[in-house]
Amino acid sequence: MGANIYKNKKPLTVFLLPAFLFIIVYLYYPFFMNVINSFRKIKTLGQMQAQWNDPWYTNYVELFHDPVVGISLRNTLIMMVVTIIGQVGIALILALLVDNIKTGAKFFRTVYFFPIVISATALGLLFNLIFLYDKGMLNQFLESMGKTSLTDWKSEGIALFTMMLPVMWQYVGFYFVILITGLNNISEELYESAAIDGATRFQRVKYISIPLLHNVICTCVVLAVTGALKVFDLPWTMFPNGMPLKTTFLTGTYMYYQTMIAKDVDYGSTLAIMLVVLGVVTSRIVNRIFKEKDY
């Protein structure tokens, strides 16, 4: 009976066309154009005609000769590890702890999630003030603790740490909420019967919560890895142009740098392709390692 209403297919076009027009014109077409662009010679953004590169794969050869590509790839891989261990790890610990308390769970959820709604640009400026050499919040704090020399948080050795800490911090709440939702879905009876059998709190976490969360954790790890590839705003606000000495570039910020600052548009397109390939490969690998399990 229900199928009758939707037998008439005429309204279908009106419902679907606008949305799919947007998706095709603004996502699919540009994506394929971008592949073509990476073989061309383009020096200004708005330019319409362009010649082919000679030989056509020049940009792809350049990828292997450009030392900054290596740096940005290395940094992006570190970023992935940081997001997996830092974001998902901390979020998991916090979620397990919140799951064990009676009151205040809602409060912690609200507070932990809150950095995500704030623009990463604003957070970038905020962390610039915190990490300021002479003298931001952190150096003032260390001084009051009795440290005599100032730490330059943006100098070469420590810059990566300074860049990744805020990125990690911002998204812990996101994974926390996903994990806590997963924990709430585990039935209370399991815990109760384990308690009757004499399991300690720690044992209940280890033998019930963690195994049952496996698939949720897997989702989180995939999200963290692909999210690490998309990081742009915070690093760009805190360390524009890969300062110091181009050591803090990530693949995304380097792509922006080549396109907008160095005006090498076709090379920027090539870097974007590299980013997509990297995204597909890493999420494949993660999926293979954390294979979904059925319980």
Add this chain to the structure above:
Amino acid sequence: MKKKKYSISSALIYLVLTVWALTTIYPILWVVQNSFKAKDKILSDSFSLPVGDLFTLANYRRAFGNLNIFGAYRNSIFISCMVALVVVVLAGMASFALVRYQFRLRGFLQSMVVAAMMFPVFATIIPVFRMEAGWGIANTDSWGLTMLSVILPQIAGNLSFAIVVLTGFIRGLPLELEEAAYMEGCNAFQIFFKVVVPLTKPSFATVAIFSFLWSYNDLFTQMFFLRTKDMWAITRLLNELTSMEGTNYGLMAAAVTLVVVPVVIVYIFLQKYIIKGMTAGAVKG
């Protein structure tokens, strides 16, 4: 004896949780309190409250005098409202059709939506810019066209995620109500706008808020399309502030406060929808 042990471990748990909560709350409070202090006081005495001699409004006077903050707010809110509105309407219609109609291309269109979510904005932005420049809407001096040039790619960027979330919700609706409306003589559009939309209002709100926030905070697209000062949206203005007034820390604290506070207020009131919306599909990073 056993009772006692439990309360100690509970206290420990609360301690750890509170420490992390402090790391998310305190930096914001710190920047707000320092926005009321002079620059040299921020650098020497940033932990005390801005009372008595420490208190000054100079940063805010300067912020409103030198920076076109209201203009940037207007641009931001205009862009984000348009994005949210169009995304909700278009994604709602498309999801409704994808859930309720049986047709040949359905499976293909569904996987097209999911695949579109994988394209990072980095990989599409350059051709989009050239396309819009070719149409004459990007890289112009007109305010309206420039706003449009940002709004359109942001709509596209949010659509696929919104469709994925909304199809989930619409699929959960019972068919009986739509059948009743059909019996009363409603056509498909009336069913959609008078039955489906009112029933799924909370999920539409969720998607709208999500799109709004995503657009409000998206610096990357703004960097490409908003070229001149009076067209900057709020995140773009903040980003330029670092290069223009990099050492004026009081002004920076004031600007951060001005951008963050409205969002925090909105968040406190709508947090249920926001948290749900940003984790519902859980696919967009």
